[in-house]
Amino acid sequence: MTETEATEAPSIVAHLKRDANGKPFLQGSKCAACSHTFVGEREICARCYARDAMAPVALSESGKLYAYTIVHRSFPGVETPFIDIIADLDDGSHIKGILKDVPAELDNLKFDMPVRIDYREVVPPGSNEKYLAYFFVPDAA
Amino acid sequence: MSDVYVVGIDMIKFGRYPDRTVPGLAAEAALLALDDAGLTIDQMQALYCGNLGQANNMVGQRMLAEIGQTGIPVVNVANACATGATAFRDAWMSIKAGVFDMVLAVGVEQMGKGLLGGGGGGVSTEGVLGSGTMPTMFAQIGVEHSREYGTTFEQFAKVSVKNHHHSTMNAKSMYRIETPLEEVMNAEMISYPNTKLMCSVNVDGSAAAVLASEATARKLGLMDRAVKVRASEMSSNPFAERQLAMPDFSAATRLAAKSAYESAGVGPDDIDLVELHDCFATAEIVHYENLGLCADGEAGSFIDAGETALGGKVPVNVSGGLLSKGHPLGATGIANIYEVSTHLRGEAGERQVKGARMGLTHVVGGGPGMGTACAIHILEKA
């Protein structure tokens, strides 16, 4: 439908894409030589230096919390506090994001707690337009 | 290959100098270093000038325009927080290679207040895809250490108590104020566990060193206060598992430390004092282990036992460190070398590390999506 296409929010970052049906996914690359999965598109492996082994993959949408911080001071116009986490995704890749849907308090954060990706459209600080972004939420599973 | 010696070295008092120019700040340190050696600018065969903020504006040439246009080769260097140390190392290499006998290295920075990090074009992802600020990056590195070894908020905070205490004995420090543990822990939280008093201070500053070959230092009668460069090593970030999510400063530090100990033929137990890159309190804790000052997992108990305080096993950041002395990015690397040299010369006054014969300096910088530059120097009383 052209109407929804016209209002489809652009992605905020290159490694966040939409598939042919408009469904968001995180673009990754997997090295066939050393099996490391990278966030984003790339051609050469930074880990094993292989030049012909990289293939595009869609990244896992679930994983575990590896490390965290609660950000109380950010750049002007950015609402705080928020929970900044490093997640280890189930496919072995690692990605930073904001953990949503829990109050920004240390008691709510446990190492290795299950998290999953949640795609949302937001208006970034300093912008007037909506962008497609990704967040983490606690995963009940 | 000749041994290389620091024959003159000094720094300006770190502070805020909004009315001065970058070349002007550089010139002041250069003249102080020349005076320290009793030398003049026309005796310098080359200039290595480190600065980040005006990296494309030929700070070295503009500095010479203020203190003497002798026509010598000038190399302007930019390498994140390792900028000053990189300029020093380039100077060292030029003598080591036999190209020059005596050269000048300068590091300088003029900074605004506030948070560093982020940047780049396009719509900002700050507060959407996480935070790219420096305090957040180093908060995550601290929390990772807590995850592995149970390091506590209080142990991280003790780094700031110590370094702020050290700075009360350093007239060239930006701040010279005691900060008790409760004050550090109750200060404004920036990114947990780093409170405001656990973040380095953005200041203006400059530092400079005159380096000479052994033959030249002897010929000019400068060996009495000379400091021998036992090792000068650098690294960039090797592949690290989580590098795309959290920049890695540890692997690069470990690489450069290994190289430095090997090329000096010494180990961590031979080091009497260390000036390391305490850009945040969490960083100092992980670097104790990265530099081999204590075993992996022991950094928390190491600070608890006071081993890195003045009078401890290996005093760290006796100058007050980046946390209190301040962190003018391009100047920091040479200022660290000034601090260690001052102790090796026995001229550090109240904060003198007694009987110091060998010291180590470490800087490491970089950022999200950029990479890491690390430089380590081992210095010895000549």
Ligand SMILES: [Zn+2]
């Ligand atoms: Zn590979």
